[in-house]
Amino acid sequence: MTDRSERSDPGTADGDRGLPGAGLVKGLAVTLKTMTRRSTTQQYPDVAPELPPRSRGVIALSEENCTVCMLCARECPDWCIYIDSHKEEVAVPGAARPRQRNVLDKFDIDFSLCMYCGICIEVCPFDALYWSPEFEYAEYDIKDLLHDKDHLGQWMGTVPPPPAHDPNGEPAKEETSAARKAAVPAAPAARPAAPAVRPEPGPRPEPEAGS
Amino acid sequence: MPLWLELVIRVGGVLVAFLTLPLLVGQAEHKVMAHMQGRLGPMYAGGFHGWAQLIADGVKFVQKEDVTPREADRAVFRLAPAVALVPYLLVLLVIPLGPNDLVGQPLDIGLFFVLAVVGVGVVAVLMSAWASANKYSLLGGLRGAAQLLGYELPLVLAAASVAMAAGTLSLSGIVEAWQPWWLLWQAPAMIVFFVAGLAEIRRPPFDMPIADSELVFGYMTEYTGLRFAFFLLAEYVGIVVIAALTTVLFLGGWQGPFADAQLGWLWTLLKVSAVSFLIIWLRVAYPRLREDQLQRLCWLVLVPASLAQLVLTAAVRVAL
Numbered sequence: 001m002t003d004r005s006e007r008s009d010p011g012t013a014d015g016d017r018g019l020p021g022a023g024l025v026k027g028l029a030v031t032l033k034t035m036t037r038r039s040t041t042q043q044y045p046d047v048a049p050e051l052p053p054r055s056r057g058v059i060a061l062s063e064e065n066c067t068v069c070m071l072c073a074r075e076c077p078d079w080c081i082y083i084d085s086h087k088e089e090v091a092v093p094g095a096a097r098p099r100q101r102n103v104l105d106k107f108d109i110d111f112s113l114c115m116y117c118g119i120c121i122e123v124c125p126f127d128a129l130y131w132s133p134e135f136e137y138a139e140y141d142i143k144d145l146l147h148d149k150d151h152l153g154q155w156m157g158t159v160p161p162p163p164a165h166d167p168n169g170e171p172a173k174e175e176t177s178a179a180r181k182a183a184v185p186a187a188p189a190a191r192p193a194a195p196a197v198r199p200e201p202g203p204r205p206e207p208e209a210g211s
Numbered sequence: 212m213p214l215w216l217e218l219v220i221r222v223g224g225v226l227v228a229f230l231t232l233p234l235l236v237g238q239a240e241h242k243v244m245a246h247m248q249g250r251l252g253p254m255y256a257g258g259f260h261g262w263a264q265l266i267a268d269g270v271k272f273v274q275k276e277d278v279t280p281r282e283a284d285r286a287v288f289r290l291a292p293a294v295a296l297v298p299y300l301l302v303l304l305v306i307p308l309g310p311n312d313l314v315g316q317p318l319d320i321g322l323f324f325v326l327a328v329v330g331v332g333v334v335a336v337l338m339s340a341w342a343s344a345n346k347y348s349l350l351g352g353l354r355g356a357a358q359l360l361g362y363e364l365p366l367v368l369a370a371a372s373v374a375m376a377a378g379t380l381s382l383s384g385i386v387e388a389w390q391p392w393w394l395l396w397q398a399p400a401m402i403v404f405f406v407a408g409l410a411e412i413r414r415p416p417f418d419m420p421i422a423d424s425e426l427v428f429g430y431m432t433e434y435t436g437l438r439f440a441f442f443l444l445a446e447y448v449g450i451v452v453i454a455a456l457t458t459v460l461f462l463g464g465w466q467g468p469f470a471d472a473q474l475g476w477l478w479t480l481l482k483v484s485a486v487s488f489l490i491i492w493l494r495v496a497y498p499r500l501r502e503d504q505l506q507r508l509c510w511l512v513l514v515p516a517s518l519a520q521l522v523l524t525a526a527v528r529v530a531l
Binding site: 032 | 247250251254492495496497
């Protein structure tokens with residue numbers, strides 16, 4: 001309707017534009033089409049966002065899994081994990097001498113330093129650290145961003161179950177190694193390559209933590 | 212009904228329209244523009260989808276400090292927002308809403324009055340620009356003066372075409388004489404009038420005098436608080452006025468598909484809101500015209516088109 005008269009600059013009329021005013025109509029069409037679609041605005045404080053699985057919100061600590069091996073603290077690029085422990089003797093009846101056991105005294109993560117790389121979680125051999133998607137733990141004082149082991153333990157309740165395995169992805173390391181081990185006695189020359197098809201999810205072997 | 216009561220009702224009705232329609236248009240602009248850009252727009256004020264956003268804005272503007280620059284020409288500076296606002300109020304007085312004198316003040320020379328009064332807006336722009344003693348204001352004001360004086364011509368010529376066709380200057384008379392085939396006959400005049408009207412109220416894509424990315428806010432740079440709110444209100448009343456004039460002159464005013472006598476006001480309001488939506492839509496879709504493009508469009512496209520429309524109108528009138 002307003003095409004003809006709104007063509008403002010005849011000097012820019014180039015050959016590949018087709019009908020005069022086609023660009024103006026296209027502009028109107030784009031805005032009208034956008035108006036009929038749902039807007040992309042997230043109403044965050046009112047509506048919780050739908051976070052993708054494996055969102056890196058906060059690190060949760062499952063205290064009973066921790067053996068104070070210190071791998072996480074040593075691998076942390078920011079050195080933001082502080083661990084203290086002491087040894088306790090546990091008298092086992094029937095044993096020749098009492099066993100020693102590490103007891104966790106302090107496990108602090110300073111989230112004002114943490115860069116959310118997740119190396120501590122990757123490196124933990126006993127599944128004591130997890131990603132939780134919770135992200136609303138801003139504080140007024142930067143000191144309060146140091147979460148102690150009780151605070152980190154509270155996040156465990158928010159850890160989601162692990163997402164289902166991607167059917168197109170590589171099979172899990174535990175499964176391939178278990179299949180390889182099962183195949184070794186029968187055919188020692190078999191190449192330890194990843195099987196093309198995922199093995200049937202039979203009785204899964206325990207994750208061989210110690211071996 | 213005694214004369215004074217009728218007068219009070221008519222003026223009160225116009226005042227209510229003057230205070231509510233611009234707010235409706237402004238709220239529609241908030242929401243329509245937001246959704247055209249994939250946003251939601253205001254959602255909090257008033258609880259339901261931010262319906263009270265403009266009221267909240269008004270309260271905010273009232274609370275702000277009313278600053279007058281030291282170097283400013285105080286009297287002129289303070290008067291300018293009123294001069295910008297009052298002409299549109301006077302225009303609303305003579306725009307017919309429905310048949311049988313459903314109008315603030317029936318005027319035989321309504322069209323003449325409307326065009327003359329809308330032209331006063333130029334004075335407000337110049338007053339605010341010069342009195343602010345600010346270079347951005349002055350630049351914006353000069354751009355505004357050039358634009359408003361230029362676009363006045365196609366606006367008047369296009370309106371003259373429809374007045375010639377109807378054979379009257381009364382706005383009600385024009386609506387009564389209007390017939391659907393005029394949509395085709397007067398189409399160029401309608402487009403010219405609409406575009407020139409957009410430029411007349413300094414709406415994007417013709418907001419070169421305001422041009423907030425280069426001139427801060429043009430002639431409104433130094434205004435704060437309530438006076439700034441008056442300028443904003445003038446802009447939205449301007450949308451209503453241009454939409455209403457386009458409706459009355461070119462879209463048949465209260466003439467609808469049925470029941471013109473009873474539902475005339477509804478048809479008028481529907482057409483006005485449709486044209487207002489178009490004005491908002493154009494703002495979202497198009498970037499601002501450069502100053503030379505603006506003048507080129509006016510003098511090389513709109514003025515010749517409106518002159519040609521005058522010839523066409525005269526020829527058809529003589530032939531019929």
